[in-house]
Amino acid sequence: ATIFAGVLVFLVLFVLTKRLSFTRQRLPPSPLSLPLIGHLHLLARMAHQSLQVLSNKYGPILYLKLGMVPTIVVSSPDMAREILKTHDAKFSSRPYFLVGEYFSYGYCGMGFTPGGEHWKNLRKLCATELFTINRIDSFEWVRKEEISRMISTIENTNGVINIRNLLITYGFNVMTETVMSKRFFCENGALLDADQAREFKKVSIETVEMALKFHISEFVPSYLRWIDWNIPKVKILQAKSDKFMQQIVQEHKRSKNSRKTKDFMDVMLESFTDSSNKQSFKAENTVKALTMELLAGGTDTSASSIEWALMELLLNPHTMVKAREELVKFVDLTNSTVNEGDLPKLTYLNAVIKETMRLHPPAPLLVPHKSTVECKIAGFDIPKGTTTIVNLYAIGRDPNVWENPTKFCPERFLGDSRIDVKGQNFELIPFGSGRRTCPGMILGLRNVQLVLANLIHRFEWALIPGREYGVEETTGTVNWAKTPLEVLKR
Ligand code: HEM
Numbered sequence: 430a431t432i433f434a435g436v437l438v439f440l441v442l443f444v445l446t447k448r449l450s451f452t453r454q455r456l457p458p459s460p461l462s463l464p465l466i467g468h469l470h471l472l473a474r475m476a477h478q479s480l481q482v483l484s485n486k487y488g489p490i491l492y493l494k495l496g497m498v499p500t501i502v503v504s505s506p507d508m509a510r511e512i513l514k515t516h517d518a519k520f521s522s523r524p525y526f527l528v529g530e531y532f533s534y535g536y537c538g539m540g541f542t543p544g545g546e547h548w549k550n551l552r553k554l555c556a557t558e559l560f561t562i563n564r565i566d567s568f569e570w571v572r573k574e575e576i577s578r579m580i581s582t583i584e585n586t587n588g589v590i591n592i593r594n595l596l597i598t599y600g601f602n603v604m605t606e607t608v609m610s611k612r613f614f615c616e617n618g619a620l621l622d623a624d625q626a627r628e629f630k631k632v633s634i635e636t637v638e639m640a641l642k643f644h645i646s647e648f649v650p651s652y653l654r655w656i657d658w659n660i661p662k663v664k665i666l667q668a669k670s671d672k673f674m675q676q677i678v679q680e681h682k683r684s685k686n687s688r689k690t691k692d693f694m695d696v697m698l699e700s701f702t703d704s705s706n707k708q709s710f711k712a713e714n715t716v717k718a719l720t721m722e723l724l725a726g727g728t729d730t731s732a733s734s735i736e737w738a739l740m741e742l743l744l745n746p747h748t749m750v751k752a753r754e755e756l757v758k759f760v761d762l763t764n765s766t767v768n769e770g771d772l773p774k775l776t777y778l779n780a781v782i783k784e785t786m787r788l789h790p791p792a793p794l795l796v797p798h799k800s801t802v803e804c805k806i807a808g809f810d811i812p813k814g815t816t817t818i819v820n821l822y823a824i825g826r827d828p829n830v831w832e833n834p835t836k837f838c839p840e841r842f843l844g845d846s847r848i849d850v851k852g853q854n855f856e857l858i859p860f861g862s863g864r865r866t867c868p869g870m871i872l873g874l875r876n877v878q879l880v881l882a883n884l885i886h887r888f889e890w891a892l893i894p895g896r897e898y899g900v901e902e903t904t905g906t907v908n909w910a911k912t913p914l915e916v917l918k919r
Contacts, residue, residue: 576883
């Protein structure tokens with residue numbers, strides 16, 4: 430009887446202390462959840478849109494359980510500042526992504542790596558070597574050549590023009606030239622070096638499809654990840670992609686002396702043979718992982734922004750008139766193309782780009798962050814290891830922040846407005862802010878400005894009569910318009 434009483438007292442105390450520790454924790458507001466799946470059923474295909482609806486109901490910080498993973502979603506400039514500035518260091522880790530783990534060669538890259546010395550070294554390499562103004566300027570000739578090619582393709586095409594195809598061809602060629610001095614597409618979008626390029630294209634498409642699938646390993650504790658039925662498929666895909674990357678790196682080493690400009694892969698390979706970095710870099714796997722991330726991170730983000738901008742300009746013709754007037758005023762019409770030196774003069778065009786990124790951020794939920802320690806945000810307790818989502822889409826459309834939020838109105842960024850996209854104004858952070866901010870921001874912006882300016886300076890565009898155009902979205906690598914933009918040249 431004494432033993433029984435002892436066990437009973439122990440159990441009562443155990444339950445009481447558990448309850449107390451739960452009630453002591455003040456979590457952000459949260460909808461009712463279901464066993465096991467938590468709140469996963471509340472997320473539709475457009476997660477940023479369903480989270481916006483939830484935030485409208487529960488407030489600018491809410492708590493969800495995605496499967497078994499604790500998650501917070503923030504949807505106001507003040508909350509975004511708390512996460513990305515005030516408590517930046519505590520929230521700069523990354524949650525688990527299945528494709529991220531395998532395609533980064535077990536965290537040799539940057540985007541999926543939770544943090545640590547290796548990640549810091551890569552960020553440093555980006556800031557001091559790869560994305561300096563000098564390095565970006567040294568590839569101006571690549572962008573100029575690709576712009577000329579794009580223009581001649583348009584000039585030689587009659588009838589309907591698929592803008593998205595042009596943008597992907599431009600963007601991918603610029604990135605592969607900059608990163609590894611190689612072009613994969615010729616003017617009409619056909620593939621050069623056919624076998625290699627076709628294989629790469631196939632693997633890239635399969636990888637994106639795989640990344641977009643539901644992966645149970647991302648919603649269970651780490652000790653249960655092995656149950657994910659997609660792991661074998663991801664491993665096969667990664668092996669195919671590695672074969673291609675290995676070929677590229679070897680080819681690149683062989684052709685070192687034939688290049689007119691030192692490219693990103695040259696810089697990466699040099700950094701890894703420098704003795705001071707030997708310890709921290711996992712050499713070739715790092716080159717391969719980072720190369721893939723730069724290609725993936727640098728192409729569709731810019732292409733989708735340009736496509737959205739052109740779509741909005743065509744749907745709001747008075748803004749197109751203003752943008753073209755500015756180009757006529759500031760760019761010498763005898764020049765066949767708009768040059769990079771012209772870009773800072775184009776105030777209205779830059780306002781168009783800000784307005785486009787407010788309404789259509791390429792990464793509407795950034796890339797999710799994760800907290801590394803327990804911490805308090807807005808009086809709420811945020812447990813260690815919480816996935817943290819910043820909903821840029823909701824912030825960009827919040828009527829408390831923006832007047833007529835769904836209206837495309839570049840003028841809101843003119844006059845006294847000091848709002849920029851560079852990470853200091855938390856109402857508009859398409860590139861993020863703080864430790865995880867996009868390292869390719871300057872290059873990305875340069876491409877968006879340059880291509881958009883050239884497309885509208887050189888050509889007059891028209892929507893196809895009788896066709897319905899709209900601002901519906903679709904999920905993919907980024908937040909694309911649902912239908913690729915097809916237009917006519919006047
Ligand atoms: C990360 C946006 C262009 C490479 C990011 C993030 C965003 C973003 C929102 C996540 C920030 C966060 O986690 O808080 C954009 C946009 C672009 C663009 C809007 C163009 C319009 C580029 C380019 C490159 C690039 C041109 C490289 C060539 C990366 C990489 C990361 C990243 C490697 C991961 C950084 C890390 O996790 O430490 N980008 N990006 N991006 N971006 Fe970009």
